[in-house]
Amino acid sequence: MHPQQRLENHYLQQRRVQFDFSNTPEHWIYDNPFATHLINAVHLILPVGELWMCRSFNEALPYIKDEKLRADVKGFVHQEAHHASAHKVAQEYLRHYDYDIDGFLISLDNIFKQINTAPLGLNLSSSLEYRWLTIRVGIAAAVEHFTTMLGTWCLDDQPWQNKTADEMMSDLMTWHLAEEVEHRSVAFDLYMHLCGENNKAFAYLQRQTIMLAVAPLFTFAIYQCFKKLAQQDQHADPYKNYGLIRALRHTAIEHARSKQVPSFFAMISSLRHWVKPNYHPYHEGDTDKALQVLNRSPAVKALTKLRTC
Numbered sequence: 001m002h003p004q005q006r007l008e009n010h011y012l013q014q015r016r017v018q019f020d021f022s023n024t025p026e027h028w029i030y031d032n033p034f035a036t037h038l039i040n041a042v043h044l045i046l047p048v049g050e051l052w053m054c055r056s057f058n059e060a061l062p063y064i065k066d067e068k069l070r071a072d073v074k075g076f077v078h079q080e081a082h083h084a085s086a087h088k089v090a091q092e093y094l095r096h097y098d099y100d101i102d103g104f105l106i107s108l109d110n111i112f113k114q115i116n117t118a119p120l121g122l123n124l125s126s127s128l129e130y131r132w133l134t135i136r137v138g139i140a141a142a143v144e145h146f147t148t149m150l151g152t153w154c155l156d157d158q159p160w161q162n163k164t165a166d167e168m169m170s171d172l173m174t175w176h177l178a179e180e181v182e183h184r185s186v187a188f189d190l191y192m193h194l195c196g197e198n199n200k201a202f203a204y205l206q207r208q209t210i211m212l213a214v215a216p217l218f219t220f221a222i223y224q225c226f227k228k229l230a231q232q233d234q235h236a237d238p239y240k241n242y243g244l245i246r247a248l249r250h251t252a253i254e255h256a257r258s259k260q261v262p263s264f265f266a267m268i269s270s271l272r273h274w275v276k277p278n279y280h281p282y283h284e285g286d287t288d289k290a291l292q293v294l295n296r297s298p299a300v301k302a303l304t305k306l307r308t309c
């Protein structure tokens with residue numbers, strides 16, 4: 001584990017926040033169907049992806065020899081599991097507006113089932129099983145690099161504030177992204193721990209190879225989810241047949257115009273940090289800032305109030 005992370009002495013907690021989207025309009029980022037569908041893409045992809053990470057991390061628990069890391073991994077799993085639950089509530093909100101998402105969700109679920117403990121249904125030897133576990137945790141660390149970047153953008157730019165968006169959905173996204181910054185180091189620390197102190201060069205090469213696959217796949221997955229939603233909205237006519245490159249170009253324009261979507265180029269350029277041999281997610285975000293934002297979240301405040309009653 002990174003020494004500064006150890007010094008941070010911060011223990012993760014699950015915040016079982018609740019959201020009610022019964023008054024949330026279809027275009028919750030007001031007058032901006034493009035930004036709404038792009039951000040809503042995460043409601044489709046994240047629950048299945050986050051539960052996949054939880055299963056992999058639970059499988060890793062018996063191999064963890066560091067008590068603080070074990071506590072971090074358990075805290076991470078609890079947080080990600082609740083993120084998945086919250087986005088499932090947001091899936092209900094999409095169904096309420098007649099978005100047909102179920103066939104798409106089943107397809108995503110089937111894809112993730114292929115990369116579980118037995119990849120493509122193969123029975124692995126115990127050494128290959130362990131190697132496959134390090135790869136899955138490495139995939140999680142690569143995805144967490146991007147969610148940290150998204151979280152840092154959200155904390156810095158506050159893209160859906162000042163009455164430009166529905167407060168309830170904005171609160172869900174901000175709470176989730178702040179917790180992504182809070183737990184940003186856990187997947188990476190677990191990956192390095194599983195690879196072992198004596199295998200740092202191999203761990204480095206393996207995580208670079210993993211990112212070569214994860215960066216384009218993550219981008220493509222978000223694009224597919226965006227397209228699935230945009231194609232069902234007549235207000236999104238101008239965007240619904242966009243190919244990937246055109247959608248990325250429009251994201252850049254939208255980022256410059258409204259700041260309500262992240263900058264794809266900033267995400268890609270953040271990979272210059274990932275390729276450094278001494279990369280550590282600790283340096284990619286600000287825990288204090290994340291905790292301040294979490295303490296201001298209406299859903300978190302409601303939870304605290306409930307606890308003190």
Ligand SMILES: [Fe+2]
Pocket residue numbers: 050079080083176180
């Ligand atoms: Fe999450």
Ligand SMILES: [Fe+2]
Pocket residue numbers: 080144147179180183
């Ligand atoms: Fe996360």
